[in-house]
Amino acid sequence: MRRFAELLERLNFTPSRNGKIRLLVDYFDHEPDPDRGWALAAITSTLSLPTLKAAAVRDLVLSRVDSELFAWSYDYVGDLAETVSLIWPKQHGVNVPAPTPTEVVDAVSRASRADAPKLLETWLDACTASERFALIKLLTGALRVGVSARLVKTALAERAKIDVAEIEEVWHGLEPPYRELFDWLEGTGPRPDPDHRAAFRPLMLANPLEENDLRNLAPQDFRAEWKWDGIRVQLAARGGSERIFSRSGDDVTRVFPEITEEMTRFDAVLDGEMLVARRDGDGALVVAPFNDLQQRLNRKAVTAKMVQQYPAFVRLYDILADGTEDLRGLPFDQRRARLEQWFARMKPVHMDVSPLVPFETWDELEAKRAAARDAGIEGLMLKRADSLYVAGRPKGPWWKWKRNPLTLDVVLMYAQRGHGKRSSFYSDYTFGVWRPADDGSLELVPVGKAYSGYTDEELLQIDRWIRAHTTDRFGPVRQVEPGLVLEVEFDSIHRSTRHRSGVAMRFPRIARLRWDKPAAEADTIETVTKLVT
Structure with missing residues (x-):
């Protein structure tokens, strides 16, 4: 020990x-x-x-x-x-x-x-x-030592002088204490042979597009796709074995039985986005907010009622294998053509192919990106036409160009101690906006929680303010007087019956501290509901 x-x-x-x-x-x-x-x-x-x-x-x-x-x-x-x-x-x-x-x-x-x-x-x-x-x-469990599973696999790969993708491809067929893995990496045993009929292939990921990156990119070299607001998945169906993996390689097959049933009809490995989607009165497909998809996630069992209420749908981006043929070594344009051919041949239910977004200039594409929020889309993906499907996040071939975040001025309500290096500081913040109370006054209702976006110096400032303005304590949580306004950024906001305010933010983070702004001038629930998607 x-x-x-x-x-x-x-x-x-x-x-x-x-x-x-x-x-x-x-x-x-x-x-x-x-x-x-x-x-x-x-x-x-x-x-x-x-x-x-x-x-x-x-x-x-x-x-x-x-x-x-x-x-x-x-x-x-x-x-x-x-x-x-x-x-x-x-x-x-x-x-x-x-x-x-x-x-x-x-x-x-x-x-x-x-x-x-x-x-x-x-x-x-x-x-x-x-x-x-x-x-x-x-x-x-819950070690919280600043090490991800990917970093550990990278260490194993560097130790054995192999590509980390090789470890990713066998990882999900292994079990602790990983003797088979160590024997292979040290040359004393064969390469582990998991069920390759439906094994996980490490996903290719994109880099965030920074403000000046477009200057060095030629529009004609890239293809654009919408970035849908769901969870990235890989569908692996081979020889009668069907599995659905998350982007990190977690097996989520049992959560989406209607998709798994459809996968019994084909042998292929597909890259796509899991969404909840329904047909409207005219038969057009309407993608539901991410909050609906959350109802299907992290469930031990999925009932028939849940499948009916929140029907899963996969929007396909790429094809990695068709039958026994590995397509990852083909350029994107060729893989895209193979995906469209495969889809036309198989006509899978509960799936479609994510459309390419036509453009000739970056300004033209920027205008389309600006309208993405109204359609409930996260932004755009830019992919080089000649890019091979490479595991990990190589710099250059793929970019994600997300829509600009929304912002609100909110009031700090509760603060909780952090973990690890932050365990001595109040670093997790619950914040709210104003809402009319039954007696005609205004009350604060929580709309989100954030623990990122501030500097170390700002953390010290907030921690001192919290200790000086505490009004009540609930274990590790302190309630504070309504005096500190925070400007928060977030990707979207949705209806939620689980929250007292009736809404829930997606990916909130603190943009800046508004020491200059009185709490009474923070935003209201009326402003928030206008942003609901």
């Missing part, structure tokens, strides 16, 4: 990407199997230990520590694992060695829900503070 604890601590305090990769490579070089495999699973969120949850950890620490002391400590630290690791009082006379990651996984996997907390108690007594932190993170 000591080496795993050191890894998490150093990752948390290493800001650079290359520095994190070096730490991961060193760990995988020196740790034995299967310890390094369980650590890999924990960092990439593929480790599931259902017998021990955060609530059990909380109950355990409360059996040793005064509840008020724990509450104040947790409020200050902001992270359960860190709080428990620091506050845990060891019992005298304990002479048990700290467990290895393998010992923890093996023991907890065999333990009942009643016995798991007893195991944890013994281990906490045997560990140092940093080892306790690593132990709890291993058991409960």
